[in-house]
Amino acid sequence: MSNTRRQYPFNIIEKKWQDFWERREVFRAWNPGEKVPETHCFGLRHKQLPPKLYILDMFPYPSGAGLHVGHPEGYTATDILSRYKRARGFNVLHPIGWDAFGLPAEQFAIKTGRHPREATKENINNFKRQIRALGFSYDWSREVDTTDPGYYKWTQWIFLKLYNSWFNPETNKAEPIDTLEYPPDIGTEEQRRLYRDSKRLAYVSEAPVNWCPDLGTVLANEEVVNGKSEVGGFPVIRKPMRQWMLRITAYAERLLNDLELLDWTPSLKEMQRNWIGRSEGAEARFEIPGFSPGNPETPRDISVFTTRPDTLFGATYMVLAPEHRLVDELIPDAWPEGTPENWKGKEESATKTPRSAVEAYRQYAAARSDLERTELTREKTGVFTGAYAVNPVNDERVPIWIADYVLASYGTGAIMAVPAHDTRDLEFATEFGLPVRVVVQAPGDEDSTGFTGDGVNVNSGFLDGLPTPQAQAKITKWLEERGLGRKTVQYKLRDWLFSRQRYWGEPFPIVWKDGAHYPLSESELPLVPPALPDFKPTEEGEPPLARAVDWVNMPDGSRRETNTMPQWAGSCWYYLRYIDPRNDDEFCSNELERYWMRNLSPDATGGAGKTPTGDEKAGVDLYVGGTEHAVLHLLYARFWHKVLYDLGYVSTPEPFQRLVNQGLILGEDGQKMSKSRGNVINPDDVLAEYGADAFRLYEMFMGPLDMVKPWSTKGVEGVYRFLGRVWRLFIDPASQRTLDQGLTSAENAGTAVLEHVRLNKDIRDVEAGEPQLKALHSCIKKVTEDIEALRFNTAISALMVFVNEAMSWEVKPAGVLAEFLKLLNPFSPHIAEELYQKLSASTGENALEHCETVAYQPWPEWDEKYMVESIVELPVQVNGKLRDKITVQVDADKESIEKAALESERVRSFIDGKEIKKVIIVPNKVVNIAVSK
RNA sequence: GCGCGAGUGGCGGAAUUGGCAGACGCGCCAGACUUAGGAUCUGGUCUCGAAAGGGGUAGGGGUUCGAGUCCCCUCUCGCGCACCA
Missing domain, CATH: 1.10.730.10 (Isoleucyl-tRNA Synthetase; Domain 1)
Structure with a gap:
């Protein structure tokens, strides 16, 4: 150990008190109705249950590397507050646990052949040793571990709640699936089942997903950064797969609006707002003349979403996402006469017909990974489809293009292009020689071409002369009256891709039979994953669980779901489990939830029905953790909480009232700590x-x-x-x-x-x-x-x-x-x-x-x-510059202060011969004499 | 590009509502105790100046008796988002 003498025998003292705290359960948080032993200090101090405070840390992922110095930063802050608030007489809930499912343990298992549970257990023990050594005042009796069957039983249970619920847009709430009403044209049981499955908060989708070949799993949008996996930085490609999704988009509006209720930093709220990405605008329908689709279900026109309906007169072409479902149907057999060569695509062989050009472009677009789309050239690409649409406002024929700068997954997957007032459209129009028509006059002498701000409409028929906001209102009304469009709101937020092709996660409590999925009953939980000799995905690319043939294939011929839940699942609700961690009958008892989240309890001081401050703020009183969870964990947890709230399982609309992010700790060299830099502090x-x-x-x-x-x-x-x-x-x-x-x-x-x-x-x-x-x-x-x-x-x-x-x-x-x-x-x-x-x-x-x-x-x-002195030293300034200090009685009146100040020798040398214009006296602070120059 | 945050000694950072800029700690300098000091204690430490005094909170302008703090412009750094129509 260190060869210098210790300043004091901390090693003995720290061990002594850590043992004492643990042996005596000094920091146990007492529940309503719980008997506090008479010798316990909490009982000695409180004859009645005092108001609660819930002070929470983001629980760690117990990695093999052990604790780093960033963990104790937040943990120390909450510990100081917890100890302080206990001294102030609060009943403080301050728990810790382990977010222990996840990829590193699984990859370690693949390498070594050992079960991930073993590595997880060792890592937890190491983390626990390190955290204990820091003397945090956690209530260890409430420790949770997301990989414990007693815990994930309830993660699976919540999944079943999501599965068995739908979002009712009328009430703006989740409701049990039995309350779903079926449209009259749905008659057969099979149709009803399909309709029901399409409405669930947890549903199956075949959409293209982010597939990461190196990780062997799909990822949520939130886990993909610049076209690479957030974990490991591996390339991610788009691939259509059957996946479980959670309908978080139904909650977009509430997730956005309820941010107002929260005491979070502005930047954090902003990040969530950006991610949800609400934008108001209008949908407008463009007719396609002569278009008669083979399928009667197919619409005869194309809807576009725009935030600038006021620029409709400036729409000179239209762009669909390459994957847009109408593309195939509207392509004509031959190019219209006079089609410029560069509209037909780049590859010579493919440009003979519109169809071959579109096919070639689609292949090109699909081959471009997300990484290339974002990081490499921003150069606009696309091809003309050979078809035309009609601008509803002036009956002009506009060419329909496909281009990958239009995303299939946002809005309607189609846009009207207004090159004069949209940067992207302008680049595209310049590339392909499409017309640019100014319809908004920029204020002042700014160039109107490429102007994207608010101005006054020109070249816009009945909108001419109107400022942008009025023009938007008028055109929207005009479209609505004619059934050509309506005001709408769009969100960037997508539904949450909830399944992973992994072993070390919660199995879905779902079985499949004849192509239909069915939930397990609650009594069958927890569904425990089977033991496996090998944790790799199968050769056919199926998830590792598919290797457990006996487990997957059930006696009645149905097959278990082989995907598992993502790591975020367990962390979505752990703060609720701390409230009632050993409850085998409920995820958390209603009574305890009401006390710890809302301060409502018959035996608590202040009585039932009121928070101590009397206002509506409720939930976890303080939540501290890193910014890295600003969108993912915090958005997901808020979403689950709102579902539980709608279904009546929790009593607050939001889980975390106040949230603080601790700042990153850098190495001594001012760089981010990393093994490769060798600046990691252990x-x-x-x-x-x-x-x-x-x-x-x-x-x-x-x-x-x-x-x-x-x-x-x-x-x-x-x-x-x-x-x-x-x-x-x-x-x-x-x-x-x-x-x-x-x-x-x-x-x-x-x-x-x-x-x-x-x-x-x-x-x-x-x-x-x-x-x-x-x-x-x-x-x-x-x-x-x-x-x-x-x-x-x-x-x-x-x-x-x-x-x-x-x-x-x-x-x-x-x-x-x-x-x-x-x-x-x-x-x-x-x-x-x-x-x-x-x-x-x-x-x-x-x-x-x-x-x-x-x-x-x-x-x-x-x-x-x-603390008050009877005599106070007062600085005296002349024209704002410190010249002297005088000592006066603390309650001296202004006259005597002024007199003392003007009598000062040093001050006099600066004011003699000058006119005193004003003397400002701020009691117990400062004297300032303003004199002429 | 857009959004958010921040620029104060050699360093980390203080400075409730506009009221003595640099608390506290590090480092550095000097001294004391000491066989010794990488322990401890005491004093000093924004800067120019012998002093009187001057200058000083990224840079420039403004409001005010008075600005690190408020307003406008510019620069730099960090974080987030990034073809979302």
Whole structure:
């Protein structure tokens, strides 16, 4: 270990108190109706259940690499708040668990042939050891593990709720599938089944999906970044496959609107808004003259979505996505006369007919991966289909093109192109020589061609002269009146691709028979995955579960679903399971949910029916985690929560009332920590050298919680020295030397050696003097306010200021120091416990009798009266520049302050011979004398 | 390109509502104790200047008795989104 002498015996102290907290269940969160043992400090303090607070960390994925320094950043912040709020008298729910399904454990299993459960278990144990060593005040009796059958039983149960529900647009809510009404033309049971299956919140789709060959699985849109997998950065291609989808798009509006209810940062809300991507506009129908499709179901016109219906007069061509379903039907046999050569596509062989050109282009577009579409050339490509549509507003014939800059999955998969007022359309029109017609006059002398802002309509018939908003309203009304279109809203948000071709995930509680899917009954849960000799996908590309032939094929001839759920499933609802983690009959009892999420409970103070603040804010009171989950996890969890809310299983519309992202911690070189850079800080090393208290303190002292900041080993030493000073403030130097000798003779000495440590002789049970009370009360005030605002760095600085001053006191009043320890406790609880125990043993100061921990001692209150000085030093400025300082009585009147200021020698030298125009006096702040130049 | 956030000593960062810029920590300098110091304690540390005084919060302009803080313009960095019609 380290060869330098320790500042204080943190290794012994930390072990001692971690064992104590765990053995006594000090941080257990008590449920309504639960009997608190009489000797438990919570029971000693609270005769009635106090208001709750739910303070939550994003639970970690227990990777093989162990904890990194980013984890303890958020965890320390929530731990400080939890300990502080317990001292303030709240019943704090502060749990932890493991998000343990996932790809790394599975890939490890493929490599080694060992079951992923084994690696997962080892990793969890390692994480747990590391987290315990940091002394967080988690209620370990509520630990959850998403891979535990007792947990995923309920993940599967929630899936069945989704499966057995539909979204009723009338009520804007999810409802049980039995409430679905069938249209009159649906008669047979088979038709009813198909209709029902098409409405479920969990449904099967054959649409093209993001297939990642290297990972051997499909991915959700959210897991694909720039055409590569978010995990590993492997290429992703589009491939049609049968997949389970969750109908999150039904909730787009509510997910967007309810952001307003939340105390989240603006940037985080913005990210969610961007992802949901609401845009208002209009659909307009373009007729296709002479088009008579073979299929009577096929519409005879093409709908486009536009956010700028006011530019309809400027639509000079139309573009469909290459995959648009009408393309095949509307292609004519031959090119219209006079079709320019460059409209027919690039490949010579393919340009003979429109059909061959379209086919060639489709192949080209399909071959272009998403990566190429986004990262490489933005050059516009496309071909003319040979067909024409009619602009409804002026009966003009416009050519219909296909191009991959129009996406099949957004809007109607078709656009009207207005090159004069849309950047993309303009590029395309320039490439192919299509007409550009200005219909919006830009304000001022800006060029109207390519202008995309609001202006005034021109060349637009009955819209001429109207400013953009009015023109939009008028044309929309015009289209509606003629049945040619209507106002609509579109979202970027797509339904959530919910199945994965993996082994290490929750199996779907679904069986297939004769091409139809059926749910398992709740009593058959949990559905446990079978043991496998090999965790790879099958040679036929089927998921690994398909290898378990006996498991897949059921006696009655039906076949189990072989896909599994994505890793996000377990994390969508874990915060609810913490509330009631061992319940075998329900995912979470209604009564407990109402207490922990809404503060509603008959035996809680304040009574049922009201939150402590009386407002509607409810849910997890504080949720802390990294920005990497800004869209994925947080959107999915909100979605599940809303479904559970609609179905009556939870009582709040939103799960996480307040959310804070901790900032990234960089390496000492200011670069992102990574193995290849060799700048990774291992928490185990820091802990061994400086101890948990210093580690925690440093993580909070680095800077504001939500900012990106670099690690500094020197900085750790700084806070470590501070804790050494705290130790020396309390401990008698002679007894410290005895302890040191004891420790050198036995490095692994037990807690008994701490008995040799005596309190500093300067600490006496005496009345505190004025400066001492002032130092204490300023510290209480600063620390209290800063913790409330999550400004831990400045709170720590206030603790340092106090210690620096207290070191100089010849006699140190025990009462003052005891209060200080209560302030230090949330930050560095081990040393605070140890010193508090010593101090209270010697003085008997212990507000809660028989309580052996500082954790439940009431938080100190400050009194302003100790902080006000009778005499205050006031800066005097002349024309805003500091010239002198005067000392005045704190309640001096303005006249006497002005007099004192004007009498100052130094001030006079700056104002003599000048005209005094004004004297500004801000009480107890500043004096400013404005004089002529 | 669009959106969000941020630019303060050698470094991490302080500065409730506009009111003494640089708290606290690191680093550095000097001193004390010491066989020794990579322990501890004390003092100093924005900058130019001998001093008086001047300058100073990315740059420029403005509002104000007074601006790190408010307003306008410019620059730089970070994050997010990125053909979403």
